[in-house]
Amino acid sequence: MKTTQSISRRKFLMFSGAATALIATDLIGLGRQVFAADAAIPTLTSVTPAATFTLPALPYAQDALTPYISANTISFHYGKHHAGYVTNLNNLVKGTKYAKGTLEKIIKLTYNQFLLSSIYNNAAQTWNHTFYWNSLKPNSGDKSLVPGKLSALINAQFGHFSDATKDDKGAWTNPGLKQKLFDAAKGHFGSGWAWLVLNKQNQLEIMTTKNADSPLTKAGYVPLLVIDVWEHAYYLDYQNGRVGYLNAVLDNIINWQFAEDNLPATLKV
Ligand SMILES: [Fe+2]
Structure with missing residues (x-):
């Protein structure tokens, strides 16, 4: 699936189901280095020593997003939530056909199937969180949106990237993509995710999903960016x-370059 190709191409991470296959790669060394200094955070090998799925390394130090998100x-x-989903998933798929699947395949096969909902939830949350960590980056925010395919799509579909001007009632007067993503994330009821995606018509969409759900279950949708809500x-x-x-995320640490990199290389804008 495109998402997998996108992610692999950019060394994002590896969701292969085969034994301890973390191929994220140039991030692995960083992750080990980071965690080696913090006994409170389990190392990659200690989380799931003989796991089918492995907790990918963070793409930055755990204090790198301060003061916006604390260490x-x-x-x-x-170290607890994301790692817990990985551990749960490994326990649930042990001895089943899902132990050898990719995360994306498991998510699609188990979606909307009541008896497989535990596998689905933990697989999807494992995937979503890795995507989320890569949707954030120190010293990014507005500063990392550079002219390219993404900005061209934004300008064509949303008119502009950002205009935070408000009227006397506190409503955006001319919201751009950033304000619309903010509003979607703010307005989502309960637990879930706010996504920027490319739909099968090659148009940008802002969407939210509940609980563990993701655009991976929608045919032709390519996740570009996500905010955990x-x-x-x-x-x-x-x-x-x-x-x-x-506000802290969108102004300071959202990784627009990651969204740009997840656009299909063949996309014509
Ligand atoms: Fe989360």
Whole structure:
């Protein structure tokens, strides 16, 4: 699937189901280096020593997103939540046909099947979180949106990237893509994810999904970027203040280059 190709091409990570196959690669060394210095965070090998699926390394140090997302949040979000999904998934697929599948294949095969919902949820959350870590980057935000295919698509479909001007009632007067993504993430009820995707008509779409759901279950959709809006993503830093978290992410650490890189190489704009 395109997503897999995109991700692999950019050394994002490797979702292969075969034994301990983490091929993310140039990130692995960084991750080991980071975690070796922090006994509170399990190392890659100690999380799931004989695992089918392995917790991918973070693409940056766990304190790299401060002050917008603290090292404490990352330590729980990555070291407990994300790691927990990986561990759960390995336990659930052990001895089943899913033990040898890719994450993407498992997600598609188990989607909307009640008896397989535990496998689906943990596989999807494993995938979503890895995608989320790569959707963030220190010192990025607006600063990393450079002229290219993504900016051309944004300008063609949304008119402009960002205009944060508000009227006297506090509503955006001329919202761009950034404000619309913010509004979608802010307005999502409960736990879930806010995505920028490319649909099968090669148009950008902003969408939200509930719980573990992702665009991977929608044929022809290519995930470009995601923001985790589960409370565990921001509660330690912002308590219930999702707006503060979203402003911090979108202004300072969202990785637009990752979204640009996930566009199909063959896409004509
Ligand atoms: Fe999360």
